[in-house]
Amino acid sequence: MQKGIKRILVVDDDTMNLMRTRMILEKHYDVLLADSGEEALERLKREKVDLVLLDIEMPNMNGIETFERMKEECSLEIPVIFLTASGEKGNVLNAIKLGAVNYLKKPFLPQELLKRVAQELETR
Numbered sequence: 141m142q143k144g145i146k147r148i149l150v151v152d153d154d155t156m157n158l159m160r161t162r163m164i165l166e167k168h169y170d171v172l173l174a175d176s177g178e179e180a181l182e183r184l185k186r187e188k189v190d191l192v193l194l195d196i197e198m199p200n201m202n203g204i205e206t207f208e209r210m211k212e213e214c215s216l217e218i219p220v221i222f223l224t225a226s227g228e229k230g231n232v233l234n235a236i237k238l239g240a241v242n243y244l245k246k247p248f249l250p251q252e253l254l255k256r257v258a259q260e261l262e263t264r
Contacts, residue, residue: 145170146261148187151180151206152195152223157246161193164250165257177206184214191260193244196224196231204234211239220258223248 147170150161155175160208160240162171174180174189177198183189185191192210196203207220232243241260 146190148191149189149192153198164253177201180206181209189218192218192220194220194222196222207238
């Protein structure tokens with residue numbers, strides 16, 4: 141990792157979404173990928189991360205559970221932007237109440253993702 145480059149962890153159970161998101165971000169950021177909440181928690185214990193993009197709908201451990209466990213187990217104040225395909229208001233409101241900084245509805249435009257990520261990293 142180059143000094144000064146922010147590191148983003150992308151968590152999504154859909155491989156195509158992971159690859160697409162990495163392609164959008166990798167020109168500007170160091171990108172780590174995790175295909176489950178469990179893997180995300182393991183990576184966060186081992187790696188320094190500046191921002192997490194977290195899918196809400198995942199099997200076994202969904203994004204909300206992953207976020208709650210992140211706060212408990214890793215006790216890190218890492219900004220989290222939730223990614224949601226459903227756009228279900230209840231999930232999004234729960235995420236914001238828990239402390240997520242923002243959310244993005246899938247499918248998103250590349251410039252929309254870059255703008256949202258840059259906004260969050262600038263305020264830190």
